[in-house]
Amino acid sequence: MQSTASSTVSTPKRTIRIVSRKSQLALIQTHWVRDELQRHFPELAFEVVTMDTQGDKVLDVSLSKIGDKGLFTQELEDSMLRGDSDFAVHSLKDLPTRLPQGLMLGCVTKREDPADALVMHEKNKDKTLATLPEGAVIGTSSLRRLAQLRHHYPHLTFKDIRGNLNTRLRKLDEGGYDGIILAVAGLQRMDMGDRIHEILPADISLHAVGQGALGIECRAGDEEILALLSVLSDAPTTARCLAERAFLRELEGGCQVPIGVNTVLEDDTLTLTGLVASLDGQRVIQNTVQGPAQTADDLGTQLAKQLRAEGAQVILDEITAESR
Known part of the structure; x- marks a missing residue:
């Protein structure tokens, strides 16, 4: 009886494409995300694709004069919306609080020192x-x-x-x-x-919203990608950053507005401090709110409205008028 040898054909790995800016720091952050996901999901392949954003190209003009934080994200977002990539790794402080339709903040990683x-x-x-x-x-x-x-x-x-x-x-x-x-x-x-x-301590310089954390942006409702990203999510950092981002979103501030924050999470109690300052530093409106971590969004909105009532709106209006 003649035996026949059967050949084994390997199935190509499913490839997940990660889009990133080309800067050294951006790539260090993106490669960390890639390596962590590869460790958790060895059956998948993770590929990094890079591109320059407008913020990377325009280096002779201050950020406050050339637009908002979308300067560092738009090209990456367009790539995801076209289907050329599956998710983008950002320094969370660079990610606008209002994302384009069809995209969402899929994950916030454990925060480094935000100072x-x-x-x-x-x-x-x-x-x-x-x-x-x-x-x-x-x-x-x-x-x-x-x-x-x-x-x-x-x-x-x-x-x-x-x-x-x-x-x-x-x-x-x-x-x-x-x-x-x-x-x-x-x-x-x-x-x-x-x-x-x-x-610099918080009483000298409140940090930027989201500073020290990575924000991973993906297509809204992409359950496969969201499931992968969930292994990198850090709940305490997420609560702190959601409060900070709600505060910034309510004030409608970007690179062109001096807005600082500080958050502390102890047990389930979240303390959020925020400020709005005039460009010359002469006027600083600052206050603090506290509440359950589950109400992070509400705390951020509450603090923003409180600062507005205390005079922050006047400062914001002046800065907006000067930037036109």
């Missing part, structure tokens, strides 16, 4: 932000940081700085600035935590 950091030029290593001499130049591209630091340190000079993290550090080291303000999380993710000279 701001001072990175000092070598010549000032024996100083702090408070002890820098009058006229010392501090670089930041954030109106939120600018307004708060002007409020606390009116003797310093502030200068816009654009570019990715490496570019900003190079500009500092070349002597264009006495110090620059960056996110602690970004420096840590790029293994540059040793460059942090001083971490």
